[in-house]
Amino acid sequence: MNNAGQAIHLKKEILVRIIKAFFSDNFEENTRLIPYAMRPKGMEVPYRCCVYKERAIIKDRAIAGLGFPIEEDDETVSLGTYAEKAIKRDELDGRNLTVLQAACKGCSTNRIYVTDLCQGCVARPCQSTCKFGAISIIDGRSVIDDSKCKKCKMCVNACPYNAIVKITVPCEEACPVGAIKKDETGFASINHEECINCGRCISACPFGAVHEKSQIIDILKAMISKKKVIAMIAPSIAGQFPGDIYKLKSAIIKAGFDDVYEVAQGADITANNEAKEFMERMAKVNEKNSEWLSEWANAGGYGESEETKDEEKIQNFMTTSCCAGYNQLVKKHLQEIKPYVSDTGTPLYYTAEIVKKAEPDAITVFISPCVAKRAEGFDNKNVDYVMNYEELGALFVAKKIEILECDGEKYVVEASKQARCFGYSGGVADSVKASLQDESVIKPCIINGLNKDNIKQLKKFAKTGECEGGCNLIEVMCCEGGCIGGNATMNNQKTAKKLIDNLANNSKDIPKI
Amino acid sequence: MEKIKVQVCLGTTCFVMGGANLQELNDIIPRKYGDKVEVVGSNCLGLCSIQWEYSKAPYVKVDDEVVHEATVEKVLEMIDKKLGK
Known part of the structure; x- marks a missing residue:
């Protein structure tokens, strides 16, 4: 939020x-x-x-x-x-x-700053600890030369008075x-x-x-045109407004849309496809492992060691592919993990395809928790526009729509319990698991919110072909908490998750593959 | 003494304009005031439609007094005022 x-x-x-x-x-x-x-x-x-x-x-x-x-x-x-x-x-x-x-x-620039708490002490640990000679003593006080400072924070940690601080830019x-x-x-x-x-x-x-x-003006323009305008709501929306997703559907239609699809419908396809892909990839791992083992035995066991070439590296894990932020991270900064990312489409990919097939002339609008999905929508020809939760909220306010007073309408295709939980951390891995006959083959590793540290970790996994703890399915969510932590969400995560669970508990289980 | 009644508007406008943050009151009020204050969620109180004042949402009513652009702090302040603190 x-x-x-x-x-x-x-x-x-x-x-x-x-x-x-x-x-x-x-x-x-x-x-x-x-x-x-x-x-x-x-x-x-x-x-x-x-x-x-x-x-x-x-x-x-x-x-x-x-x-x-x-x-x-x-x-x-x-x-x-x-x-x-x-x-x-x-x-x-x-x-x-x-x-x-x-x-x-x-907002002040990012730098290390000596505050008035500096006592001008005799020991001067700040000065002696600085490897760059950036600290001098002027009028009995430490002063940092910004042109020499590398922001390593050694002096911050060295000062016994906590007088030196790092000013961050949020x-x-x-x-x-x-x-x-x-x-x-x-x-x-x-x-x-x-x-x-x-x-x-x-x-x-x-x-x-x-x-x-x-893109609100473009969407409003589409609404007053003769074309049909269809909303596709992301799973995490279930925790974002008063009332349930059925009243929400009526409210969205009242706001000017012609129909509403749950993107969780596509999430069911994503989960099933990802489960199939997972099984295929793991079968390949087993095959390669036994090949390697027999070659190794034929060569007489331990002896001359041979570097494994990159393309021959055994891929012991697969990562999910539904988070748009993660997909862009892979594309722009983490190419080495690309072979491990599932080739399965995102829930939005499948949903938009279904909608465009059913209504080729309609304008499709994805209703999104975050700006990453806005970018995904831009790249997908089946998605015409993207509107985030805040913008949908603003549309309700401007049109004086009271969700709790709407009648409520069923969806033509109702998504499964598991697909409806795609919007919080752990939900995707659970759906892939639940798609399998034998759920125990999946050992998930959950990356709940990308940061500099776990990006480094992912790099390492890609290099070794191995995830820590013998895990074989890595679910990556760019935002902490998953999509319920997206930049355009409005509800706190605890309540949002509870609302999603309420809906999920009244939904059918995902079909097994 | 009569109980103080806090009504948090759960109308769409109040929710969108920041009412979601007021859910904390459900935990804080019983902890801080025991049974002297009662907090309830309410369907749209209709306050946003008077002169179309959505920009002052979210609204909370503490007995008859309206707190506009409500935050947890502002509501607690109003309760304290009512209790004569």
Whole structure:
């Protein structure tokens, strides 16, 4: 869940206002007025220096809400013009994140800093421990020369008064691949070549500076066109709104969609296919093992050792492939593990294929917990648009839809108990297991949230062909907790999981392969 | 003494605008106030539709007093005020 408190409230309020403006008699003008409506003349200024800056920042956030990159705004173009451009656009670009750099000003750069607690002691352990000669004593106090400091934190640990601190930049700290950096100018920027779209920076920034570029206008446009618009809801949504997924279906239809499919329907296919693939891969391992053993025996057992070539390496494990953040990590930073990643499609892949087959002319919209899936949706031709949970929430608010007062409607295909649990950590591995006749062959290893440490571990597994503890199925979830921890979720994880379990416990078991 | 009644709005608007964070009150209130205060979830209290004030959601009612843009801290403060602390 996003921890940015008031910043997230602001982002949602802006989305609601954009949607309301869209349905008003003058979209452009009412969009232009959003900053003035939210910060009218004479209003007490809640966060920043003055009402003008507040309005400028709201304008920037609205630019992201309209689907444009904030970084490219030169401040001369009015929000009304952006609104007009949004209405006219018929293509999206693949970059999903944008940074409101004006908000970065409040955040200090990443460095080691000597606080006033420095006692100017005689021993000076900070100075003697520094390998780079970055610390000198000026007027009896330690001072760090930033040009020499390598941020190794040796002095932080050495100071007996805890007087030296590391000032961190939350977005940099949160990014598992070092793709976001606050540069010399003090502004954070994203390296899109490196970025895996995990959305950690969105949740981590206390100023709410990182935004998803919204496709809400494109979706609203599709809704008022003659085409059918079909929502595909991710499994984790079951824990994100008041009421159950049946009332939610009615609410989504009331909001302007023509039909709703559960992506958990595709998760059933993913789990079954992944189980088949797992069995095939493990059969290959056994075959190779016995081949190797007989060769080894024929060669006379221990003796000349021969390096195993890469392509001959026995792959003793398989990893899941449904997390979009993990898939991008593999593509951009962890190529060596690619042969171990299951070739099975994601639940969204199968669901979108089914929907497009049944309704070739319909516009498909994936309703997503995170920005990584937004990127997956962009790359999949069967997914036309992606909308996250916050945006769906904003649509409900703008249209005054009360989920608990909706009737509730069944799904044409009801997903299984296990597939409906894909959205939390452990759920995918459990579904693959439950798909097998003999569940005991699977020894799962759960990676619950990617970080620098377990990325290193995965590298090691890829190198040796072996997972620790003899595990043979690695489930990787980019977010801690799984999709219920995605950057666009709204509920706390404990309650979200409980709600998903309530639904799952009233669902049928997954078919065995 | 009459029990203080805390109603947390579970309407869609309140939930979306941050009401999910108020679930903590279900644990905190009984622990802090015992049986002096009762906390209940409520269907939409209708407060967001007065002058279309969704931007002030989430709402919580402590007896008759409305807490807007409610946070756990703000609600506890209001309860303390009611209890004359």
